[in-house]
Structures are given as C-alpha cells and as structure tokens.
Amino acid sequence: MTKASSAVRLSPGSAAVLDAALGVARETSGANPAERAERLSRQFLGTPYGADTLVGSETVPEQLAAELERVDCFTLVDYVEALKRSTSRDQFVNALIRVRYKDNAVGFATRKHFFTDWAATGPAVATDITATLSRNTVEVAKNLNRKDSGGVYLPGLPVVPRTVTYLPSAAVDDGVVTQLRTGDYLGAYAEDGGLDVTHVGIYVAGPDGPLLRNASSLSANQKVVDSPLFDYLRTVPGIVVLRPVQ
Template sequence: MKGFLTSIIFTAAALSAAASSPSEVRFHNEESDTLRINEILISAKAENGNAKPEVLISYIGKQLLGTPYEASTLEGSPERITVNMDGMDCTTFVENVAAMAYTVNEGRTSWRDFLYNLERMRYRGGKLNGYASRLHYVSDWIIDNAHRGIIKEVTSNFPGVQYAVKTIDFMSTHRDRYPALADSAEYERMRSAEIGYRSHRYPYIKSSKCSSKDVIKAMRDGDIIAITTKTPGLDVQHLGIIVMKDGVPHLMHASSAKKSVVIDSEPLSEYMRKNRSASGIRIIRLVY
C-alpha cells in the first residue's frame, strides 16, 4: 500500500506542471465532481486496466448511466475547462468518457490527469485559448485529435460508405445563437476556424444502411458514433456510443428526450429511421 501511495504522489507531482491550473477550470461542484471522476477511474482501471479502447469506452459510459441531461454546460465567460459530472449533453458525455478511458490507459486514476486529457481532446492543438479554440464542430474535433494520434475515424473502412461535401459554417451564420460570438474578436476567430471547412468532404454511412448486416458486423461495442445531419452549415447533430446487445447495436447517449444518459431499448437502426433530420453516422475509435 505504501508503494502504491508513493506512486500516486510521484505521478501527481510529475504532472503538476503540465496540468491546468485551478484558475483555468470551472467545476459544477468541485468536491462531488472530482470524487466521482476518481471513483470511475479507479473502478475502470481495476476492472479493465489493460483492455482495448472500446472496452474501456463501453465500461466507463455505463458508469454514467442515469446522469441527468443538461444542455450548454460548457458556456460561460471567460472560457474555462468546464467539468460537470451532475449534468451532461451528448458532447460532454462522449468527451468525459473518452478522456477517462485515455487516462486509465495511461495507468492514472486522478481527476487532475483526467483534466489534462480533457483539455487535450476538447481544444484545438490540445490547449485552451479562448472560446474559438474549442473544437465546436465534430469534423474539426476528429481532424484535430486524429492529427495528434488520439483518435481515428474508421467510417471509410465500412461497407457502403458514402461521402458528403458540405460547407460547415453554422456558428458564424447563426451568430445570434452563440453569446460568446457577440465579441467581435471571437467571432472573427470562429470564422477563421471555419475557413478550413468550406466544401469539406467527409465519409458517412447512410441512415438506411445502419440495418445492413455487413455494417453491423463491422461495428464494435464501445465505438463512438457521430450522427450526421441534413441541416445546412452543420456536419453532426448528435454523439453517442455503441452498445451491442445480442449482436445488435444500440445507442448509449445523453438523451434530451429522456432527460438522462441512457441506452436506448430500440436498435440504432430504428433510432436512425425515426430521425428525419439525420443523414447517417460516422464511426470514431480511441487510439493508444
């Protein structure tokens, strides 16, 4: 036990220079948030410490089942590394799970290590630098994190893959919906980030193909999926995690309709069939 505690203290000290300072972090409730993060990290390491990324993703996601749905938890001025374990939307649910899985794989079980990885995944280049540095668009999140070797998109390897070409500029063209963009400097930075996504080409699996046996066979329990949208200027409308039940994929996600993190009782294919504004899915996997 003494050696174990010494190892934890040494690890925390070694990372203190790299970890975000308290002034850069905004907790919903620091005591309960950090306690819950530590409990999940310790449990995941004990149960699945050396497991494949998808196994950790699935396990950690299930530890968050029942967490209330809460929108816009990241909004606030100035921009901070925001953590709220008492309420999540689809984006923060997936971010939290992925950052915790990456932390466990590193052999670490501290909320400070989680914060370090959360910042790496949430912000462009892995560093918080204002509102526009947040990877608001999923396409931007995929490209930035894939470039740094954290995730990989595997959609193009799936049978029946198609490609969409779309200009992604929803935020700048709907500036009034985003209070932070009232600041002219942040607005220009956001527009600058969107420039790289004019006529952006990305792979997706059409909604109608989600019931295909070949597509289902290629899916893994614990895959992160991004649900693409028909909405002009926007690439993705929702994020979740695949849970396989008797070989059939279901969606684990922070559901606004069900007001919490749930695993849908209906198969993913049925969810997609009913979602008229969705065009399909993209599949992302953690890399380590």
C-alpha cells in the same frame, strides 16, 4: 508547479462522480479497449441530461469545465474519452484538454466544436472510418458553422470548409454493424450544410443487440440511456463513425 486539477471547474458533486469513474479506470487499466470503453461509459447511465455546461463564447472567456453530474451528448463523449486516458484527477484534466481543444490550448476559438474535429484537427482523438464500412457512403462538401438559412451557429468563429462522409441509415445493415467496435463514436448526420452531426453517442455491442449509449434530450429520457441502434437509425438521415485512436 500548479497541479492540472486546479485549473478545472469541478463542483463537489462532479468531483465525487469523477473519483468513482477514476476508480473504474484504474480497475480496467489492463482491459481491452472495448471493455474499458463500455465499463467507463456505463458509469454515466442515468446521468441527467444538461445542456450548456461549458463556459466560453465570443464574449465570455473560456474556462475549463468538467460538469459530470449532468451531461449533453458531446460532453458525455468528452468525459468518457478523457477517462480512458486517465487513472488520476490530474491525468483526467490533462486528457480532457487534449480531447476537447486543438493543440492542447484552452480557449473558445480552439475548442473542438464539431464532431469531425476529433479526426480532422490535432491532437487527433479518433479516425473517421465511415468510408471503410460500406460502398454506400456519401461525401458532402460542407461549410461548417455557416447556417443554410444564413448567419453562423457560433459567432466569433470562422467558417470551416470540410468534406463530411456519412452512411445513410437505410444502408446500415448487419454487415456494417459487425465492423463496429464497442467504443466507436457515432454521429447523427446533419442535413444542414453548417453542421456535421446533430447528435453523438457511443456504440455498444449489447447482449441483446447493438446499442447507442447517449445523453438523450428527448422528453421521455432526459438522461444517458442505451438506445437500440436500429430503432435510433430510423430517426436520423445517417451516421458518421469515428474510431478512437486509443
């Protein structure tokens, strides 16, 4: 039988990052979910930002890629969530497939391209808890992948009708934050009807206040950083919150 790890694109540098992270995964295997999420995501602080590390499109066959030496906001959460489910390379690869793809099927059409796919498609990675956090949430009917300006974001993929619930940034107060748990995934609500969010990160209850641990493409960062949550909220319309199922 072919090992799962042989199915993944993994450079020597990424393999070294993965092995170090798996060491932390083994060390924290008995820790509570919040501590485990914080310790594993901490391994990526300072990792350079890198876009377009996944391989696959309407015309290019999908390849299972794990580029851990540079990450964007979505691949960062992919890798952290997969690491939480792993203590070995083979377990990581199998977990990455479960996290990144619908029905565990590696393919461009089955990739979970949208943040809310983690809650809306199987196998479910997380539960959308946004509506439980406040009475001020807003529901918006969207057609994911269809740009408001015309055309689609991802050629070759269908338009997906979905109701997205978000909490306006102005309504995120201390009462909301006290309901969040380290390891929750926060998405920055997208005003365009074809997207659910424009950016994602990991909530961390820091010693000096709430943080969004995220792969930032801002010119001042260009790496994984801890952004003070309330500062970040002033730059986005609102948030969508997903709580991991494990």
